[in-house]
Amino acid sequence: MNNGVIEFPRLETERLMMRELTLQDAASILNHFTDPEVIKFMDIEACKDIAEAEEIIAFHINDSGCRYGLFSKEKDELIGTCGYHCWMTDQDGTRAEIGFDLAPRYWGKGIMQEALRELIPMGFDLMQLQYIEATTEQKNDQSQKLLTRLGFKQEPFLKDNLLYFTLRREQYEV
Numbered sequence: 001m002n003n004g005v006i007e008f009p010r011l012e013t014e015r016l017m018m019r020e021l022t023l024q025d026a027a028s029i030l031n032h033f034t035d036p037e038v039i040k041f042m043d044i045e046a047c048k049d050i051a052e053a054e055e056i057i058a059f060h061i062n063d064s065g066c067r068y069g070l071f072s073k074e075k076d077e078l079i080g081t082c083g084y085h086c087w088m089t090d091q092d093g094t095r096a097e098i099g100f101d102l103a104p105r106y107w108g109k110g111i112m113q114e115a116l117r118e119l120i121p122m123g124f125d126l127m128q129l130q131y132i133e134a135t136t137e138q139k140n141d142q143s144q145k146l147l148t149r150l151g152f153k154q155e156p157f158l159k160d161n162l163l164y165f166t167l168r169r170e171q172y173e174v
Contacts, residue, residue, distance in 0.1 A: 006126060006127065008020050008066040008068075008122075008126070009122070009126075011068065011115075011118040011119070011122070012118075013114045013115060013117075013118055014114065015072065015073055015074065015111060015114060016070050016071065016072065016073060016079075016111065016114060016115055017071040017073060018068045018069070018070055018071070018082075018115060018118065018119075019068060019069060019071070020061075020066055020067065020068055020069075020083075021057050021060060021061075021067050021068065021069045021081065022057065022061075023054055023057055023058070023061075025057060025069055025078065026050050026053040026054045026057060027050065027053070028069070028077070028078035029047065029053040029056055029057060029069075029078070029081075030047050030049070030050055030052070030053035031078075032047075032078055032079075032080070032081070032101075032103065033046065033047035033053065033056065034046050034047050035103065035104065037104040038080075038101050038102070038103060038104065039101075041136065041137040041139070041140040041143065042101060044056075060083065060085070063085050063086075064085065064086065064087035064088065064096075065083060065084035065085045065086070065087040065096050065127075066083045066084055067081055067082075067083035067085070068081060068082055068083050068115075068119070069081055070082060070102070070111070070115055072106075079102060079103045079106050079111070080100065080101050080102035080103055080106065080111070080112065080115070081100065081101055082098070082099065082100035082101070082112070082115050082116060082119055083098070083099065083100075083119070084096040084097065084098055084099075084119075084123060084127065084132075085097055085099060086133075087127065087129075092130075092131075093129075093130030093131065094127070094128055094129050094130050095129055095130060095131050095132065095133055096123060096127065096129055096132060096133070097132070097133045097134060097135070098116070098119065098120070098123070098132050098133070098134050099134070100112055100115070100116065100143075107142065108142075112146060113146060113149060113150065116146070116150055117150070120132065120150065120167065120172065121172075124169050124172060129169065130168065130169055131166050131167060131168045131169065132152075132166065132167045133164070133165070133166055134147050134152060134164075134165040134166075134167075135159055135160070135162040135163065135164055135165070136162060136163050136165070137162060137163075138158075138161075138162070138163055144163060144165075147165045147167075148165075150167065151167055151171060151172055152165040152166060152167045153165065153166055153167070153171070
């Protein structure tokens with residue numbers, strides 16, 4: 001749905017600069033996605049070389065939606081990513097799936113919550129989503145707690161053997 005129609009804005013929080021990833025970020029993405037803790041609950045293998053990092057970025061550039069790099073204001077380095085993919089309209093309305101990852105040394109500090117509090121309203125306002133989906137591995141307690149804190153409701157069924165969460169526009173409170 002993006003196809004150049006929507007220009008995704010840079011976002012800023014107290015601790016983060018957030019912008020869409022570009023191929024110039026390949027070295028940072030390579031470094032980030034070689035960490036086994038970062039990819040522990042993701043359906044990807046560790047990044048092996050710069051070409052694979054570029055492929056990851058290109059996938060998100062060409063996919064519907066967006067993928068933001070999370071850059072620490074304090075250290076001016078990539079510390080994670082988040083964004084929307086699988087943006088589509090079907091009989092249930094316009095939806096996209098939100099995804100996120102963070103370097104382990106930043107876990108438990110509220111950084112991803114800070115980032116998603118900027119990203120979620122953008123999904124409802126700019127992208128005109130009726131609802132946002134998220135899936136997590138059944139053992140990924142931290143992501144499940146984060147989604148619940150942000151107002152996502154866990155659905156009573158699994159999706160591809162993953163826990164499935166939704167946040168509807170009318171349920172979201174800023």
